[in-house]
Amino acid sequence: MTLAIEVEGLVKRFGAHRALDGVDLAVPAGQILGLLGPNGAGKTTMVRVLATLLRPDAGRARVFGYDVVEEPHQVRRCIALTGQFASVDGNISGRENLYLIARLLGVPARRARSEATGMLERFRLAEAGGKPAREYSGGMRRRLDLAASLMGEPRLIYLDEPTTGLDPHSRNELWAMVKERALAGATVLLTTQYMEEAEALADSAVVVDKGRVIAAGTAADLRARVGGRTLEIRPAHPRDLAALAGSLALEGLDGRIDQETCVVRLPLVEPDELTRAVRAVTASAVEVLAVDTRVASLDEAFIELTRSTA
Amino acid sequence: MTPTTDSAPTVGVPPLAGSARNGPRDVVRQSLALARRNMLQLRGDPGQLLDSVVMPMVFTLIFLYVFGGAIWGDRPGDYRQFLLPGIMVQTLMFASRSTGYLLAVDFDNGVMDRLRSLPIARSAVLTGRIVADMSRLLLGQVVMLLFALAIGFRVETNVLLAVAALLLTLLYGTALAWVSAFIGLTIRSPNTVQSVGFLWMIPLQFGSSMLVPTSTMPGWLRVFAEANPTTLVTDACRNLLAGGPIAGPVLGTVLWSVGLMCFAVPLAISRYRRR
Ligand SMILES: Nc1ncnc2c1ncn2[C@@H]1O[C@H](COP(=O)(O)OP(=O)(O)OP(=O)(O)O)[C@@H](O)[C@H]1O
Numbered sequence: 023m024t025l026a027i028e029v030e031g032l033v034k035r036f037g038a039h040r041a042l043d044g045v046d047l048a049v050p051a052g053q054i055l056g057l058l059g060p061n062g063a064g065k066t067t068m069v070r071v072l073a074t075l076l077r078p079d080a081g082r083a084r085v086f087g088y089d090v091v092e093e094p095h096q097v098r099r100c101i102a103l104t105g106q107f108a109s110v111d112g113n114i115s116g117r118e119n120l121y122l123i124a125r126l127l128g129v130p131a132r133r134a135r136s137e138a139t140g141m142l143e144r145f146r147l148a149e150a151g152g153k154p155a156r157e158y159s160g161g162m163r164r165r166l167d168l169a170a171s172l173m174g175e176p177r178l179i180y181l182d183e184p185t186t187g188l189d190p191h192s193r194n195e196l197w198a199m200v201k202e203r204a205l206a207g208a209t210v211l212l213t214t215q216y217m218e219e220a221e222a223l224a225d226s227a228v229v230v231d232k233g234r235v236i237a238a239g240t241a242a243d244l245r246a247r248v249g250g251r252t253l254e255i256r257p258a259h260p261r262d263l264a265a266l267a268g269s270l271a272l273e274g275l276d277g278r279i280d281q282e283t284c285v286v287r288l289p290l291v292e293p294d295e296l297t298r299a300v301r302a303v304t305a306s307a308v309e310v311l312a313v314d315t316r317v318a319s320l321d322e323a324f325i326e327l328t329r330s331t332a
Numbered sequence: 333m334t335p336t337t338d339s340a341p342t343v344g345v346p347p348l349a350g351s352a353r354n355g356p357r358d359v360v361r362q363s364l365a366l367a368r369r370n371m372l373q374l375r376g377d378p379g380q381l382l383d384s385v386v387m388p389m390v391f392t393l394i395f396l397y398v399f400g401g402a403i404w405g406d407r408p409g410d411y412r413q414f415l416l417p418g419i420m421v422q423t424l425m426f427a428s429r430s431t432g433y434l435l436a437v438d439f440d441n442g443v444m445d446r447l448r449s450l451p452i453a454r455s456a457v458l459t460g461r462i463v464a465d466m467s468r469l470l471l472g473q474v475v476m477l478l479f480a481l482a483i484g485f486r487v488e489t490n491v492l493l494a495v496a497a498l499l500l501t502l503l504y505g506t507a508l509a510w511v512s513a514f515i516g517l518t519i520r521s522p523n524t525v526q527s528v529g530f531l532w533m534i535p536l537q538f539g540s541s542m543l544v545p546t547s548t549m550p551g552w553l554r555v556f557a558e559a560n561p562t563t564l565v566t567d568a569c570r571n572l573l574a575g576g577p578i579a580g581p582v583l584g585t586v587l588w589s590v591g592l593m594c595f596a597v598p599l600a601i602s603r604y605r606r607r
């Protein structure tokens with residue numbers, strides 16, 4: 023199995039702050055990997071290191087076997103980057119933006135023209151193709167940015183939060199486009215803050231927080247890891263929250279107090295945990311308003327994962 | 333030809349983009365593609381032209397008709413013949429600031445991220461910028477010369493020397509554009525680049541024979557003004573267009589320009605590589 027991305031112990035510091043703090047990652051060729059994490063987790067930093075835009079301080083990163091520090095040119099021949107913020111040139115037309123990329127990649131002038139036109143059509147920009155890109159809407163700019171990065175049929179595509187600012191229609195289109203590329207053999211590294219997006223697209227997902235990988239697996243794996251189901255116990259008085267959590271602890275259960283919504287929340291993993299929890303609640307003699315079990319949404323799973331490292 | 337190892341197709345994996353190593357022909361093609369984009373940018377943002385051509389024209393009229401009498405007094409000859417070559421040099425100096433500014437803007441809005449993640453020669457980005465800026469400088473010089481002729485300036489030499497004047501000022505402008513590139517790559521914010529680019533040139537511009545004869549300056553300033561490359565290039569331009577000794581100022585301009593570039597080019601390149 024060829025590895026498209028291979029990262030070992032990657033560290034990137036900004037001053038005293040460690041944006042990446044020892045990241046390991048392996049992405050097999052042809053896969054779509056979702057890189058998940060909250061704001062400031064280090065997703066963009068990770069992508070920038072892998073795109074040869076930032077030098078790591080320690081560890082190593084290889085793209086199709088090429089080291090990002092030692093052989094940046096070879097790495098650049100494999101990759102395409104769609105950054106978190108659209109990087110199109112607003113002063114020239116969409117068509118010229120694409121033509122420039124094609125020419126830089128060595129495509130002869132005439133073919134570069136027709137490729138640019140083809141891309142504009144595929145991304146529903148044919149009509150606006152001649153207008154300066156600064157007159158495009160946010161979504162159009164994003165599509166142009168994506169078109170620009172797909173110009174050279176790259177082997178490995180980095181998409182940094184590609185769907186922020188897209189309407190649902192454009193988002194579905196982008197998802198379809200990404201899947202199509204993967205079917206054609208490309209590897210995709212996609213950063214996102216939404217589990218839903220990772221589940222829709224990615225073969226597997228890696229969750230980072232504070233520069234570290236805190237979980238990895240398929241979206242379904244991650245959901246299972248945070249329990250899948252959650253028990254929520256709501257006492258009549260907020261002051262009883264601690265007592266409830268205490269008696270759960272006596273049963274060996276790790277309930278988490280949520281002051282805001284006034285519930286104690288307990289991820290249910292083992293089959294007998296529900297019975298033990300009910301027993302604990304009865305034993306505590308706390309007046310309880312409600313006991314509910316809920317299936318955790320993926321986003322809750324995500325919040326749960328990132329909170330546990332706090 | 334050396335065999336390339338990556339031509340063996342792996343099933344389903346797209347081939348690598350670009351060439352295994354950028355040869356001279358690749359670099360030329362990439363630089364020209366970027367120069368083209370930079371020129372188109374000019375068309376997309378005519379404000380740039382306004383700044384570099386219309387401003388000096390307004391400046392000329394003010395100097396010629398408002399200050400002209402006071403500056404020139406009852407010297408022999410026409411202040412017009414003295415001023416307009418100076419204004420051409422000033423136009424050039426102002427226009428050279430855009431090099432750094434536009435580089436900083438490219439870094440600021442993410443275009444540079446895209447360029448730096450493509451398999452192109454690092455040098456192509458700077459070369460493409462400078463080539464486009466040289467065309468812009470030359471265009472500005474030609475427009476200013478036509479404007480000068482329109483308001484009564486006379487070329488007293490010949491066409492050949494007039495062309496030489498344009499090329500010489502272009503050489504000096506290119507040297508300044510490299511300094512500007514260094515400033516633009518060192519300072520991150522485009523607005524600061526703009527101000528710094530303006531400030532460092534003030535002594536260079538006003539401590540020179542660009543707008544006024546150096547003979548009325550106090551001694552210490554005259555020493556500075558006479559060593560100032562702006563004085564040399566202005567005198568050279570003036571004498572190439574309106575007659576006078578050529579060899580000294582031309583040689584001085586060439587030496588200064590080449591000397592400046594010997595520092596500014598490697599500094600700018602190393603700055604670019606490190607960002
Ligand atoms: N150029 C920089 N200089 C200083 N600190 C930086 C720089 N770039 C990133 N950081 C810091 O590194 C950390 C990780 O940033 P990064 O942009 O990688 O996060 P992210 O996961 O992409 O976040 P978001 O979801 O908001 O895009 C943050 O704390 C950020 O402040």
Ligand SMILES: [Mg+2]
Pocket residue numbers: 065066067106182
């Ligand atoms: Mg980010």
